[in-house]
Amino acid sequence: MSTSYYVKDEEIESGVCELEIPQNPVDRYLRMDRMPHIWCTGCGIGTTVNCFARALTESQIDMKNVCVVSGIGCTGRVSGYLNLDSFHTTHGRAIPFATGLKLANPELTVVVYSGDGDLIAIGGNHFIHAARRNMDLKIICVNNFIYGMTGGQVAPTTPLNAIATTSPYGNYEEAFNLPYLAESCGAVYVARWTAYHVIQLTRAMKEIMTKKGFCFIEILAPCPTLYDRRNKIADGLEHMKLFKEKSKIVKGVSAKDAVINDQQFILGTFVNRERKTYLESMNEKFSDVFGSRYTPYGVKL
Amino acid sequence: MKADPIGVLTGTHFIDGDHSCCEGALSAGCRFVAGYPITPSTEVVERIASRFPLVGGIFIQLEDEIASSIAIAGAVWAGKKAMTVTSGPGFSLMMEHIGFCAMTETPCVFVDVQRGGPSTGLPTLPGQADIMQARWGSHGDYEIIALAPNSCQESFDLTIQAFNLAEKYRVPVLFMLDECVGHMTEKVVIPPAEQIDIYPRRYTKKLPKDYLMYAPGPDLVPEMAKAGDGYNVFVTGLTHDERGYPATTPPAQDVLVKRLVNKIRRNADDIVMYEEDQTDNADVIVVSYGITSRVALKAIEWARRDGMKVGTFRLQVIWPFPEKRITALAQKIQAFVVPEMNLGQIVFEVERCSQGKAKSVLVPHAGGTVHNPEDIYQAIKGSL
Numbered sequence: 001m002s003t004s005y006y007v008k009d010e011e012i013e014s015g016v017c018e019l020e021i022p023q024n025p026v027d028r029y030l031r032m033d034r035m036p037h038i039w040c041t042g043c044g045i046g047t048t049v050n051c052f053a054r055a056l057t058e059s060q061i062d063m064k065n066v067c068v069v070s071g072i073g074c075t076g077r078v079s080g081y082l083n084l085d086s087f088h089t090t091h092g093r094a095i096p097f098a099t100g101l102k103l104a105n106p107e108l109t110v111v112v113y114s115g116d117g118d119l120i121a122i123g124g125n126h127f128i129h130a131a132r133r134n135m136d137l138k139i140i141c142v143n144n145f146i147y148g149m150t151g152g153q154v155a156p157t158t159p160l161n162a163i164a165t166t167s168p169y170g171n172y173e174e175a176f177n178l179p180y181l182a183e184s185c186g187a188v189y190v191a192r193w194t195a196y197h198v199i200q201l202t203r204a205m206k207e208i209m210t211k212k213g214f215c216f217i218e219i220l221a222p223c224p225t226l227y228d229r230r231n232k233i234a235d236g237l238e239h240m241k242l243f244k245e246k247s248k249i250v251k252g253v254s255a256k257d258a259v260i261n262d263q264q265f266i267l268g269t270f271v272n273r274e275r276k277t278y279l280e281s282m283n284e285k286f287s288d289v290f291g292s293r294y295t296p297y298g299v300k301l
Numbered sequence: 302m303k304a305d306p307i308g309v310l311t312g313t314h315f316i317d318g319d320h321s322c323c324e325g326a327l328s329a330g331c332r333f334v335a336g337y338p339i340t341p342s343t344e345v346v347e348r349i350a351s352r353f354p355l356v357g358g359i360f361i362q363l364e365d366e367i368a369s370s371i372a373i374a375g376a377v378w379a380g381k382k383a384m385t386v387t388s389g390p391g392f393s394l395m396m397e398h399i400g401f402c403a404m405t406e407t408p409c410v411f412v413d414v415q416r417g418g419p420s421t422g423l424p425t426l427p428g429q430a431d432i433m434q435a436r437w438g439s440h441g442d443y444e445i446i447a448l449a450p451n452s453c454q455e456s457f458d459l460t461i462q463a464f465n466l467a468e469k470y471r472v473p474v475l476f477m478l479d480e481c482v483g484h485m486t487e488k489v490v491i492p493p494a495e496q497i498d499i500y501p502r503r504y505t506k507k508l509p510k511d512y513l514m515y516a517p518g519p520d521l522v523p524e525m526a527k528a529g530d531g532y533n534v535f536v537t538g539l540t541h542d543e544r545g546y547p548a549t550t551p552p553a554q555d556v557l558v559k560r561l562v563n564k565i566r567r568n569a570d571d572i573v574m575y576e577e578d579q580t581d582n583a584d585v586i587v588v589s590y591g592i593t594s595r596v597a598l599k600a601i602e603w604a605r606r607d608g609m610k611v612g613t614f615r616l617q618v619i620w621p622f623p624e625k626r627i628t629a630l631a632q633k634i635q636a637f638v639v640p641e642m643n644l645g646q647i648v649f650e651v652e653r654c655s656q657g658k659a660k661s662v663l664v665p666h667a668g669g670t671v672h673n674p675e676d677i678y679q680a681i682k683g684s685l
Contacts, residue, residue, distance in 0.1 A: 031535070034546060067528050069375070080535055080547065085528040087378065088537035088547075089371060090401050096335075096368035100375025100383070101528060103359050104333050108379060108529050129364040286354045294354060 026053035029063075031083045038077055042228075042236020044195030044221025045075055045142050049082070051198050052113070052140070055205035066109045069098040071123060074148040074223075075115035075141075092122030095130045098137050106279055106298030109138070109209065116143040116157040120176055124156070131185035131214045133278045138208045139216045141178065144223035152226030159260065163230040179255035182216040183271045189215035190255055190271035195222065196243035197267065204269065213277050220265060304328050304461075304497035308356045314489045318456040318482040319344035321489045322412060323352065325460025326384055328497050331410070332358040333376035333383040335369040340424045341480040342388040342414035349386075366391035370398035374407045378536060380527045382464060382502075384410035388480075389418050392431055393438070399473050400439030401538045403561060406515070406523065408467040408502065410460070412476040414483040415591075417668035427480035428668035429591055429642035435475045436620050442558050444565035446572055447475040447620040449590040453487035459617060465500035466572060470564060471522050477619065479642065481592035481671060509533065514545035515557075521564035565621055574617040575626065583612030585636045585684050588627075588651050590616040592671055593640050600640075600677035611681055619647070627654035636684035640664035640677045660684060 011017035030053070039045050056063065063084060070079035072091035079086035085108075089097040094112045102110045112119070119127055119141050130137060146164055147153040154164035154171050157178070161170040182190045189211050193201040201219060208215035222228055222239030233239050247265045250258075255270035276284070283296040308327035316324070323345045326334070334353070336346040346360065353360045359381075363369045366387050373383035387395060392413045402409055415431045417423030435447045446466050450456040460476060467474040505512050505524035509532045515523045523543075526532035539547040540554045565572065580586055585604075589597045594615045604611045614630070614637075616623070627650075631637070636659055639648040644665045652661035664680045666672050 031546075064531050065529050080537060083533055085378075085533055086535050087375070088535070088539065089374075090397055090538060093367065093371040093398075096363060096372045097375040099361070099363070099368070100333065100335065100372035100377075101379045102375075103361060103372075104376035104379035104381040104383070105529055125364050126368055129368075290354060295357065297357070297359060 025057065026050055029053035029056055029083055030081055034081055037081055039074065040225045042222060042224035043074070044144065044219070044236070045078065047195045047198060048140070048142055048201065048219050048221065049078055051202040052205055054202050055209060058202070059206045059209040061109060061209055065107055066111065067101055068111045068113050069094045069101065070112070071114045071118035072149070073115040073118045074144070075113065076118055078113040092118055093126065094118065095123060095126040095137065095139070099130060099135055102136055103279070106136075110136070111138045111140060113140045115148070116141060116145070116178070117147045117155045120178060120181070121156045128181070128185045131182055131187045131216070134186055134188060134213045134275045136212055136277045136279065137214055139214070140205070140219065141217065142219050142221050143178065144221045144227060146223050146227040148223050148226050152230065162227070175260070177255065177258060177260070178218045179216070179258045179270050183255040186214065186275065187216045187271060188213035188273050188275050189269075191216075191269040192218040192220070192258060192267050194220040194243040194247060194265065194267065196240045197247070200249075200267075213275055220260070302499050302501050304494040304499050305330055306494035309494040309497065310491050311493045312491055314491065315486060316453060316489055317344065317484055317486045318450070318453045318478055319414065319484065320348045321453045321456040322460045322476065322478065323348040324489070324491060325457040326410070326464070327352060327356060327358075328457070328491065328494070329382065329461040329464035330499055331382045331384050331464060332356070333373065333381040334358070334360045334385065335363050335372035335376070335383070336386045337363060337366045337369050337391060339366070339388045339391045341416055341483050342386045342412065344483070345386040345412060345414070366394040367398070370395035370411065371401065373409045374398065374402055374405070377407050377409050378528050378534070384412060386412040386414070388414045389416045389422060389424070389431070390420070392434065396434075396438040399445065399475070400441055400443060402473040403439070403443040403445060404538050405536050406471040406561075407473065408471050410463045410467055410474050410476055412478065414478040414480060416480050423669050425480070426669040427592065427642060427671065429479050429593060430646065430668060431477065432619060432641070432643065432646045435477055442562060444562050445473055445475055445620060446470065446565065446618065447477050448617060449477045449619050450482055450617070451591050451594045451615065452482065453485065453489045455617070456482060457489050457491060461497060462574075465498070468500045468502050469522070470568065470572070471503065471525065472565065477591070479591045513543045515541065516543045517560055517564070520568060521560050569621040570625070572618055572621055573623040573626070575623050576613070576615040576617065578613045580612035580614060580630060582610055583634055584610040585638055585681055586612040586614050586630055586634055587677070587681065588614045588616070588637050588639045588647065589641065590619055590647065593642055596671045596674055597640055597677050599674035600681060603674070603678045604681045609681060609685060616647070622650045622654070624654045627651055628656060631655040631658040634659050636660035636662055638662045638664060638677065638680045638684055640666070640672050640680070642666045642668050642671070
């Protein structure tokens with residue numbers, strides 16, 4: 001609900017005006033005493049957090065049991081701004097920390113919110129194994145194509161020929177197709193959106209909050225300070241325009257074909273399937289072996 | 302409180318030090334273990350994997366030691382008592398998370414069954430060369446607690462003590478077995494659950510609105526809250542204030558890091574554990590730990606037979622080091638003889654605490670097997 005407000009003449013004269021600003025609906029999900037945040041003007045991460053907060057509202061799950069785990073980096077700071085049980089762990093290790101958290105208390109809904117460098121470069125091994133095990137984690141990966149916090153170094157997601165501080169002549173390594181990686185490792189839900197596609201992104205985030213198993217959302221986002229300005233994109237706004245103009249939303253397409261290049265960004269939900277989670281498989285095995293001597297782990301009776 | 306009987310295998314057993322460590326963890330209430338196979342520690346997690354399903358525990362073999370050492374932190378913040386188990390190269394990989402657990406005051410246990418190093422070294426053979434790594438291996442200033450058992454029975458008893466100290470001081474505790482103790486088989490008596498004291502987690506009783514995550518108590522240890530209890534905890538490896546919020550300033554660093562160090566240093570008298578024998582009239586005292594303390598017994602027996610006044614001092618808790626006691630003993634003896642399965646680690650602590658009042662004589666060994674008692678005997682003789 002929006003409220004318009006006009007400053008009255010007498011208020012201009014007296015210099016005192018009493019604004020009645022309605023509370024932003026996402027405020028209650030944020031640690032407002034930590035504002036302002038560290039993200040640059042035009043950065044896409046804040047937009048994704050806004051979508052996440054709205055998805056939490058819409059999903060109507062018990063906030064008391066929602067945990068957010070981050071690694072290190074610009075997106076790694078998300079956990080600390082969310083007014084939930086939040087964990088800012090070590091670089092690349094958000095997924096194994098989240099694994100411990102989830103297994104120790106299966107009632108928790110555990111979200112891993114981190115960047116492309118954190119989850120896919122240094123943390124890549126944990127990503128593929130957690131997907132293989134179908135660990136019940138919701139992975140939100142903000143991909144800004146670069147290492148932002150350390151000053152704009154090349155990442156496994158940096159497009160070919162893009163300039164980064166450690167690829168000053170242009171990147172000559174092939175970038176990862178993250179949805180394809182997630183799909184091939186066994187993720188049960190895989191989608192890619194951009195910081196421009198807030199409606200679809202919010203919907204996807206809401207969907208994974210109640211879906212069991214290893215869910216993965218990649219969000220393409222502008223890094224105006226360290227990626228855009230070195231790569232002939234004027235600012236965050238222009239990058240958002242690129243997302244708007246060059247995105248192609250597909251349906252029923254394998255993540256294998258979810259390409260990102262100069263011509264287009266393929267977006268959409270690539271995988272939405274069912275597999276037994278790690279704990280379901282474990283409980284099934286132990287119940288087979290031990291029969292009634294085994295109490296299924298983490299199952300509410 | 303007392304141990305939960307479901308995890309306590311009361312009775313007399315003939316098991317090795319690795320298995321005994323596993324039973325100690327079960328008795329202590331450990332219900333989450335993450336690990337990665339590595340000799341000579343693997344038997345601990347093999348037994349855990351076999352024992353856990355019927356005691357309500359959860360074991361996961363993860364993709365590496367890095368994952369294992371942070372997964373236990375996650376499990377602790379969700380309410381479990383947790384440990385990971387490794388050796389040599391795996392211990393090196395875990396260093397970052399020892400620092401993370403120290404910084405976030407996450408109570409947990411890291412077991413290192415020491416083998417010969419450096420690098421891949423001697424995978425199946427003993428060493429005691431990770432002692433300084435245990436103390437200093439992660440970057441930055443911090444304090445940990447480390448214990449070293451010298452028998453299978455003690456591997457059980459001290460594992461429980463390791464968990465209790467971790468909870469009491471909210472600190473990672475390093476359990477420094479060596480391959481010999483890990484792989485030798487002895488009688489182990491596991492008492493009834495009601496005879497095993499357990500230090501419970503220091504959960505706050507405050508309401509979320511009144512609770513500050515890192516406000517220290519009188520012993521400098523803060524009260525804990527866990528995920529899912531409505532406290533909206535915020536745990537970060539960044540330097541933080543009492544709310545747990547990042548505060549990357551020199552004053553915040555000064556307050557936090559000094560407290561992390563002082564909560565162990567100021568409580569060292571409560572933490573240190575050692576065994577002494579015949580130190581009252583000794584001219585020379587043999588300081589040792591782990592399997593080497595048992596090898597040294599033969600040399601001490603020979604030396605006493607030959608009329609030398611030899612005392613023994615065995616470290617059970619290695620870190621914090623029993624500085625006060627070593628300094629006191631140094632005043633009245635001629636020398637400390639320090640056999641260790643490395644080329645000099647604890648001997649430098651002994652030398653530091655001796656403050657020049659007594660000689661410190663190292664009996665080095667590069668690892669792979671235990672000392673020849675003759676070498677220790679000669680060092681005792683030569684020190685007088």
